[in-house]
Amino acid sequence: MKKYIYAYFILCILSISACNTTEITSSWKAQDVTLKHYDKILVVALTGNKDRDIRVSVETAMAKALKAQGFNAVTAFQQYGPRIEDRKVDEEKAVARLREDGFDGAFVIPLLDKSKEKHYSPGYYYYSPFWGYYNNFWWSYNMMYSRVYDPYYYTTTTNYVLEANFYDLSDKKLLYSAQTKSFDPGSASRLASDFSKVVIQDMMKGKIIN
Template identity: 45%
Template structure:
């Protein structure tokens, strides 16, 4: 019985892991754009005020990953605190705040959508198998007594932009989706890994 219980628990954990995902959906950069280690990059997450914990995690994890690669990245929240102008989601207002400062580039992480999706999960047995009596019976019995269920997933969509303030232009953009992140930290951690990996792939930053 103990082994059966552990087996069921393992299946449950695998199912949760399967539902949770963070993936890059698109990205691009301007030709020949390269980050320079001496340039200061301000990272700011543009999220609703009630998502402050998520904002802090998104900024700090991306800053950490960029610093690991040798770049001078800083968090807007850690620098300015919970400034209303930065946290209210007004990207243009946030960029104006960095003008005439020692910041060379700004990386914004904007939450463009947060939605809940209801999907159907088939029960045990799936579709009947017509190769013999027993597989058919087992499939029918499983569907009859375990018909499936509906689950609700939370999906986040993020739009990431990297601006060069001196040249006054956008040099990098990436869009990502996160489904059912278990915690704000986990979502931010996986997001930062994805972005830095893509920046390396795009040759915006060099691989260490």
């Protein structure tokens, strides 16, 4: 019986891992936005030095997702190095520099929140229809013993709130903005992949990019 229980939990884990960990909580687009081809898009993630791995992963994943849609996208890490977050420059100078480097579109992606949550788990238990184990004394005894005597434990999850802002650099106009929440993605690469996927899908749905 135990091998069937283990198989059940493995299937549950696989089904959960296949789901997207990120959802869009709000999104906005400019009323007069139209489909436009961008020659070169800069992707900038602002996460702070402690989460530089998230910055690199998010920039890389978003650039990859844009390239899959036919855009030429470059990460800020690749173009300007790791210390872009420390640069405080005048807006006009910054935009002029980007235009000189050939960029006509830009994604700015700040990490707005990173929080940990502790969850209580009451120990091992298994649900099954009554006929599944109540009709057998030993199966019933083992199942109920596990529910009653297995020790409880705590698990900690980490959730992230990211924002995506897309600008047309020709007129310095914000065309699209969305906030997302990611529920315990498990790794920076998974966070970045799920985030870029839902954002690109939402932008395509809103006819901002195609």
